[in-house]
Every structure is written in structure tokens, then in C-alpha cells.
Amino acid sequence: MRVIGIDPGSDKTGYGVVDFTEGRHRAVSWGVLKGSGAVDFPARLRQIHEELSAVVNEMRPHCAAVEDIFYAVNVRSSLKLGHTRGAILLSLALADVATVSYSPLEIKKSLVGYGRASKEQVRTMVCRLLNLRAEDIPMDASDALATALCHIHHAQTRHNILRRGR
Numbered sequence: 001m002r003v004i005g006i007d008p009g010s011d012k013t014g015y016g017v018v019d020f021t022e023g024r025h026r027a028v029s030w031g032v033l034k035g036s037g038a039v040d041f042p043a044r045l046r047q048i049h050e051e052l053s054a055v056v057n058e059m060r061p062h063c064a065a066v067e068d069i070f071y072a073v074n075v076r077s078s079l080k081l082g083h084t085r086g087a088i089l090l091s092l093a094l095a096d097v098a099t100v101s102y103s104p105l106e107i108k109k110s111l112v113g114y115g116r117a118s119k120e121q122v123r124t125m126v127c128r129l130l131n132l133r134a135e136d137i138p139m140d141a142s143d144a145l146a147t148a149l150c151h152i153h154h155a156q157t158r159h160n161i162l163r164r165g166r
Helices: 041-059 075-094 104-112 119-130 139-164
Strands: 002-007 012-021 024-034 063-067 098-102
Touching: 002 041, 002 139, 012 041, 012 139, 024 041, 024 119, 024 139, 041 075, 063 075, 063 139, 075 098, 098 104, 098 139, 104 119, 104 139, 119 139
Parallel strands: 002 063, 063 098
Antiparallel strands: 002 012, 012 024
């Protein structure tokens, strides 16, 4: 199974692709989609859509896991994040990639065991699970890899439950 995890952000959107085969995780690709700061917001959404579409076309994931919107105090930031997430979901839908969402709390709890874990704690666990060095992974990409790993853990649990129920 190949999963692309996505950490939406209007300035920086992280992505991470993880393969899960025979009980082993392997990081395939990761990065951060950064638009030029000079463009207006609608043009930035287009950049996110186009850059993510290129990654999806190259990586051919079986499914996508996208971090859900957290409830920020700043309404304007939440709206921008919602628009960004919409561009991401559109890119995935146009590529016929099945998509699921996980809250930041679910992702942290799945990886670290604690829903209020720090970004550094999450990155440490991502590096342990994928045998990577923290200095090689931007924080946004680490969050995206964590989202992909969260989905793999959930999917594996569902698979095991269904198999036992037969």
C-alpha cells in the first residue's frame, strides 16, 4: 500500500509518501510545496493544486491522508487553510485518489500515544518508524509523513479486525 500524507498550509504544504509492505514502513518521497511569496492567494491555490498534482501523478499513491483543519482562534487563518485544503482535495479527486482525513489530535495520538504531543515529538517518532534523520526532513514534511503513518496504522487495525471477524 502506498499512502500520500498531506499537511495543508497556505504558505507551506507538506507532503510525504510512505509504502507499507509486509509489515514494514518505507519513506518514498517527501517535501514542501512552497509558492512564490509574490503571488496573490488564488494564484497560490493554483500553485498548490498544480504542484501536488505533479507529485500524485509521479508517485501514484493508492490513497491519501490529509490533516483536517484545526480550530484556530484567527478566523481569517482558518478560512485560508480551508481554501488550501479544498485545493488539495480537488487535486486528489481529479487524480481519483481515495482520501481520508485525520485531526491533528488523532495523528499525534496514533504516532506518539498522546494527542497533545509537540511537533518535535511527532518528528522524532516519524524518524524512528521510517529510519530517517530529523535534519533531513522539514517540519511540514514530517507532519505529512506522520499523517500517512497514521492512516497506515488505522488501515492495518481495520484490516486485522475484519480478518478476525471472519
